[in-house]
Amino acid sequence: MPRPQTWSDDERRRFLDDGVLVRRGLIHGEVLSRARDLVSDWLAEAYDPARLTAYTERSFAPELEKHPDLLAVYQRSGLAELAGDLLRPARTAPVTRAQIQIRLPHGAQQPVKRMHVDGVSCPHLEPRDLRTFTFIVGVVLDGSATAGAGALHYVAGGHHRMARYFATDWALGQPAQTPDDVDVQDGTAFTAEPGDVVVMHHLVPHRVGMNTSSDPRVMVYFRVHHAEHPDLALRALSDPWLEYPALAALAHPGNA
Template identity: 85%
Template sequence: MSRPVTWNDEDRRRFINDGVLIRRGLVHGDLVSQARDLVGGWLNEAYDPARLAAYTERSFAPELEEHPDLLALYRRSGLAELAGDLVSPATTAPVTRAQIQVRLPEGAHQPVKQMHVDGVSCPHLEPRDLRTFTFIIGVVLDGSATADAGALHYVPGGHHRMARYFATDWVLGQPAQTPDDIDAQDGIALTAEPGDVVVMHHLVPHRVGINTSSTPRVMAYFRVRHAQHLDLALRALSDPWLEYPALDALSRPKTV
């Protein structure tokens, strides 16, 4: 049975409305197990507790970000085709590295991530640095499928609010990443199992909380960029469909 490599019209409209798409069990078999074992081996052998804050802000297992077993999650699962379909007829830039995020079991004293959008006024960046992307794809590698087990929490439809915020109440270089009404939200938890996939518009605000389970929550993320993202990045903050030609047309109200 071949894997799906396109989104249907319902998916596209859901992405326009919610900014998030979820595919259950899309990545499976050796693709998941090999990536999970690779990260698990790193946690057992190379993890340095003194660097927990840095791992949380950037990536766990930074030495493995270009490892073939991690990149295979994107390149050999159908995700690359799905990514391309989302921005078609434009194209995506090559994805050359993975980001690993782990929420360790309670007791690790891991920093909690508040509501934010990635690459805009991040604590580990200079205030004027802008390191954004078009959308992110996350693959669950390990962990409990419960809301309080280090799950990603996101605000459905929050990309519309963030686009207005970036258009009217934000300037490049200011520390605040999200407005107060977004900060106050808990978000919807991605309750997912290994092999499940989430695709999330860059502008969707999200956070990650503590993990009260006994198992690390492990995610592999791939930041996908429109091929001309560097030229479009600043404008895309206030125009959520600038990098999605087909979705831009779908998102506009129909005229009679």
């Protein structure tokens, strides 16, 4: 069993500022290799090029989203403990499915993802659907560590701007996901090796870059929800620490 995982005070403050945390090499050994091989086999044997847009908008290998070898990346690696530690003393809801995102090598006619916040007026959802979460955990399963190899790009600190946007310039049902000043940003590339982990606040805007390498970039994502997220979701769009009791005390020490 992995050692108990926690976040340091410095990491918590960094998450307050940036909305993003990175753990290098956290996933390794059989947990990593079994998940990587599962997706690699699917890509070789079951991938349907005619569904590329649907895969990109939702998930590759959707039939594997509850496969034990994918869920083990979250449940048997220390990630579940890290997720719980970030929200303590609040509880997280069980994570029961994974999302696979693959950026195919250069030449594939794969749609480009612009800056967005997940679950808010996504192109494949009805405008009034709200399918948000508290934070997301991403793990690199395969692919190059370079910025041009299909890396995730995020706007560090963008959760502060997005909270203001949702509080003042957005209404449930409108199609725009981010304000213009966020939409035009390139963001910071998550340059990472297989086994590296990124934890990102739901409100951090992000996009995915083109893959100019010769190998697929494969990520598995887990959406983590505060146990009471359905009741808090709309308010949490404009209050980034509503679902993080301990971090809220750090962000607003005068209210503690």
